[in-house]
Amino acid sequence: MSGLSGRAAIAGTGATEFSKDSGRSELRLAVEAVRAALDDAGLEPAAVDGLVTFTMDSSSEIAVARELGLGSLKFFSRINFGGGAAAATVQQAAMAVATGVADVVVAYRAFNERSGQRFGRVSAAAAQQVNTNGVENSFHYPMGIATPAATVAMSARRYMHEYGATSEDFGRIAVLDRARAATNPKAWFHGRPITLEDHQASRPIAEPLRLLDCCQESDGGVALVITSVERARDLAQAPAVIQAAAQGSGQDQYVMTSYYRDDVAGLPEMRVVGSQLWAQSGLSPADVDVAVLYDHFTPYVLMQLEELGFCRKGEAPGFVAEGHLELGGDLPLNPHGGQLGEAYIHGMNGIAEAVRQLRGTAANQVGSPHTVLVTAGTGVPTSGLVLSTFVS
Numbered sequence: 001m002s003g004l005s006g007r008a009a010i011a012g013t014g015a016t017e018f019s020k021d022s023g024r025s026e027l028r029l030a031v032e033a034v035r036a037a038l039d040d041a042g043l044e045p046a047a048v049d050g051l052v053t054f055t056m057d058s059s060s061e062i063a064v065a066r067e068l069g070l071g072s073l074k075f076f077s078r079i080n081f082g083g084g085a086a087a088a089t090v091q092q093a094a095m096a097v098a099t100g101v102a103d104v105v106v107a108y109r110a111f112n113e114r115s116g117q118r119f120g121r122v123s124a125a126a127a128q129q130v131n132t133n134g135v136e137n138s139f140h141y142p143m144g145i146a147t148p149a150a151t152v153a154m155s156a157r158r159y160m161h162e163y164g165a166t167s168e169d170f171g172r173i174a175v176l177d178r179a180r181a182a183t184n185p186k187a188w189f190h191g192r193p194i195t196l197e198d199h200q201a202s203r204p205i206a207e208p209l210r211l212l213d214c215c216q217e218s219d220g221g222v223a224l225v226i227t228s229v230e231r232a233r234d235l236a237q238a239p240a241v242i243q244a245a246a247q248g249s250g251q252d253q254y255v256m257t258s259y260y261r262d263d264v265a266g267l268p269e270m271r272v273v274g275s276q277l278w279a280q281s282g283l284s285p286a287d288v289d290v291a292v293l294y295d296h297f298t299p300y301v302l303m304q305l306e307e308l309g310f311c312r313k314g315e316a317p318g319f320v321a322e323g324h325l326e327l328g329g330d331l332p333l334n335p336h337g338g339q340l341g342e343a344y345i346h347g348m349n350g351i352a353e354a355v356r357q358l359r360g361t362a363a364n365q366v367g368s369p370h371t372v373l374v375t376a377g378t379g380v381p382t383s384g385l386v387l388s389t390f391v392s
Contacts, residue, residue: 005280006391008094009239011232012041012225013352018188018343021115022219030059030110031067033221037106041225042236048225050075050096050105052089054346056082057109064108075102081255083294083377084269086347087385091245093226103227109348110221118217122146133255140257149214149297151256152379153206156299159265160208163314167208170298171199172320174212177295177334180327181341184363188216189341215296215339222348224355229391240355240387243371244280248272249381256379267300270307270375273384277373278309281386285309288386289369290357291331292350295338300378308373327366335364347376354387 014036016022016029030053038045045068051061052075061076075096079085086109093105113119126137126146145151159165178194181187194212202211232239250268252261261268278284285308295301302316310331311319319325325333336342336353343349354372356362370390376383 004094004098004245005243006229006241007098008226009229009232009241010090010224010351010355010387011227011235011237011239012037012043013223013355014038014040015222015349015352016110016220018186018218018220018345018349020217020219022112026110026112026116027059027063027067029112029219029221030057030064030108030223033110033223034064034068034106034108037223037225040237043104043225045070047104048106049073050093050102052077052079052092052105052107054078054082054085054089054109055080057111059110075105081377081380081382083296083346084380084382086294086351086376086383087245087374088247088376088383090224090226090242090351090385091247091383094242094245097226097228103231105226106223107226107348108221108223109346112219113344114217114219116219120147120149120214120217136254136257145257147206148256149206149209152297152299153209154259155264155379156208156297159299159303162265163317165302165317167200167210168196169302169317169320170208170213171196173295173298173301174199174340176325177338177340180335180364181337184337184342186363187337187342188218189337209297213298215344218343218345220343220345222345222352224348224351238359238389240358241389241391242385243283243388244277244386245383246273246276246280247381247383248276253381258379265303266313267303267307267378269380269382270304270378270384273375273382274308277384277386283371283386287371288331288373290335290354290366290372291333292354292372292374293333294347294350294375294377295334295340296344296377298340304375304378327364332366335362335366350374351385354385358387358389
């Protein structure tokens with residue numbers, strides 16, 4: 001086990017409501033989420049001396065600090081690669097706490113992704129970035145691979161070709177997530193489950209992906225308070241101990257378009273993350289009680305199950321069909337409804353759900369879990385966490 005394991009914990013979570021039109025600025029959403037997380041932990045703003053967010057977040061650390069009256073900051077950091085940053089923000093915060101660089105660090109992400117810049121549409125700005133990502137996008141955008149769905153469709157088709165997967169196999173993930181969202185009052189799709197027939201009847205987006213294979217666009221914010229396990233034990237909530245935290249990038253990695261490596265039908269970067277998580281924590285896939293897997297597109301959930309070691313290559317469709325991911329199965333998936341059902345807040349809401357499960361306060365509580373696995377964005381350099389109720 002690594003020196004990071006068991007050294008830090010998530011002591012508070014906070015979120016705005018999830019909507020399609022927040023009616024307020026992204027900075028205000030960020031501040032509301034951070035304030036809610038501090039209230040949850042029982043901490044005053046003055047206790048915070050570090051902030052972490054995504055490079056894509058529009059609200060700077062110093063702006064959030066000013067609006068909340070945080071005072072001086074000893075640590076601030078930003079993680080690249082979109083949703084792949086989610087768990088890495090917690091990793092950065094945990095490393096700062098474990099090394100004594102900071103005492104209380106808040107990770108946050110807030111955006112108006114539906115009412116503002118919509119991530120699901122073609123964005124000329126993505127191909128005009130003044131960096132290598134912009135250069136790479138400028139090659140495939142003119143070919144029509146210019147939306148997230150279009151980039152994922154290439155890998156999804158290859159997965160179908162290599163392993164015989166079908167659109168129905170993808171649809172089962174959407175059905176599972178929407179069933180959880182239907183019984184989660186905070187979810188956008190609360191009360192609105194779908195059937196596999198609904199999935200198959202939904203309109204094509206980028207073959208083989210249908211509308212219900214694609215996550216929603218949401219307005220909202222989520223924040224997480226990270227501090228030492230010792231300090232967390234004295235705060236308002238039971239700590240979610242960080243047993244492992246990892247980042248990963250695969251060979252010949254691109255941002256959503258890694259088509260030039262041998263394994264187009266897989267997610268090698270998630271394999272890099274998984275191997276670190278198991279090594280750091282001393283745990284294995286068999287020890288996971290609940291899985292919160294990043295589900296912006298359904299095919300990537302199947303690939304994650306394989307890369308993380310829950311089943312072998314090509315076996316995920318059967319694994320899902322056998323019921324392993326049901327709430328009563330041996331690996332309950334996304335009890336909050338995931339990004340397909342609850343909200344798409346770049347994976348941060350999934351980390352909050354993991355904390356709720358460990359506390360026993362989730363809307364769809366899965367017994368009394370001791371270990372929850374969380375993953376971040378797929379198709380990009382990514383990250384992951386193993387959270388638990390115990391200190392190893």
